[in-house]
Amino acid sequence: MLEVSEIRRARILIVDDQEANVMLLDQMLRHAGYTEITTTQNPTTVRALHQEHRYDLILLDLQMPVMDGFQVIEALKDVDPGGYLPVLVITAQPGHKLQALKAGARDFVSKPFDLVEVQTRIQNMLEVRLLYQRLSDYNRHLEQAVQERTAELRASEARFQRFTELSSDWYWEQDASGTLTRFSGPVADMLGIGAEQGASAGWNAEERAQLDANIASRQPFLDFVYTRTSSSGKVQYLQVSGEPMFDSESRFAGYRGVGMDVTERMTRR
Numbered sequence: 269m270l271e272v273s274e275i276r277r278a279r280i281l282i283v284d285d286q287e288a289n290v291m292l293l294d295q296m297l298r299h300a301g302y303t304e305i306t307t308t309q310n311p312t313t314v315r316a317l318h319q320e321h322r323y324d325l326i327l328l329d330l331q332m333p334v335m336d337g338f339q340v341i342e343a344l345k346d347v348d349p350g351g352y353l354p355v356l357v358i359t360a361q362p363g364h365k366l367q368a369l370k371a372g373a374r375d376f377v378s379k380p381f382d383l384v385e386v387q388t389r390i391q392n393m394l395e396v397r398l399l400y401q402r403l404s405d406y407n408r409h410l411e412q413a414v415q416e417r418t419a420e421l422r423a424s425e426a427r428f429q430r431f432t433e434l435s436s437d438w439y440w441e442q443d444a445s446g447t448l449t450r451f452s453g454p455v456a457d458m459l460g461i462g463a464e465q466g467a468s469a470g471w472n473a474e475e476r477a478q479l480d481a482n483i484a485s486r487q488p489f490l491d492f493v494y495t496r497t498s499s500s501g502k503v504q505y506l507q508v509s510g511e512p513m514f515d516s517e518s519r520f521a522g523y524r525g526v527g528m529d530v531t532e533r534m535t536r537r
Contacts, residue, residue, distance in 0.1 A: 270398055276300075278324040278394045282307040283314055283340065284358065285332040289379075293327060296383055297390070311335040315343040323354060324397050325390065330359040330368060341371045354397050356389060437528040441513070444522050446483075455527075470496040479508070486512040486520055493530065505534040 280302060284290050290307045297305055308317065311332045318326065326344070330337030337357055344353060357368040360379035368376055375393050377386050438453030448455060475494035482489045488511040497503050510525025 270395055270402075272301075274398065275391065275394050276302050277304055278302065278398065279304045279321055280306070280390075281314070281317060281321070281323045281326045283309075283311055283326060283332075283337075284329040285309050285311070286329070289329065289358070292381065293386075296386065300387055311337070311340050314340050315347060318344055319347050324401075325394055326355045327390075328355050328357050328373070330357050330361070330364050337368070338371055341368070341373060345372060352397065352400050354393070356393055439524075439526050441524040442522045444520050446522075449522065470498055472496065483510070483523060488512065493534070503531070503535075504529065505531045 280297060282290055282293050282297075282305065284293070287309060290309060294305055294307055306317065306321070306323070308314065312335050314326070314328075317323075328337045328340060335343075337359075341353070341355060344355065353372045353374065355373045357364075357373045357376045358379060359365060359368065359376060362378075365376045365378075374396075375389050377389055438451065438455045440451040440455040441449050443449050472495045479489075479492060479494055482492070490509045491507055492509070493505055493507045495503050495505050506527060507530045508525060508527035510523050512523055513521045515521045
């Protein structure tokens, strides 16, 4: 909810070529407690004034020489295209009311003034205007927070990936179908992806079956060691850790993990 003091501090511009009307509206608003009031009898200055001050409400007479209220409304649209146009028109012509609303004005008051009606319409319009601004500010801050958080997550992800690359020989991610989506190092060769996995490729069939079963059952595994034997008879030891990934709706999305060649460590035993 808006505080009364916040409404009374709203920036208001009175535009009327008749000095008596300007003085009457100015005195009425100040008597009601409004403090930020600007007046002008020159409609050609309204666009520039609004560009500089961004008024919360513009009380605009429609019948003025040189530039009428409809022309002022069109000029104001250039200040904030597609935005909220805070114009309350003042007119003695009943036929101008609907025309002004179609042109972009938000409300109207009739001459001669009913001061109670004028005060009520001004307060109602300011409440809408200030709430609109508050919502706009909230959305802007929310969007900024999302952007900042996204940047933090990307930086964190980059640091994590860099750490895993430094602490292991390879890093990989694969989707739910088993296709590699991100990796570093000789992952395809180390995991046997896209290559023969049977005895002819040198893999220890029992160990490979256990690794494949872990992945198929979507189970995490830590420091799992498996071997393959080259045609020369040399045994290579590989150590791999992996965990399943799930999306925001808890659906399986794939695997990610790290691994390294631990042959030297294993053969030193």
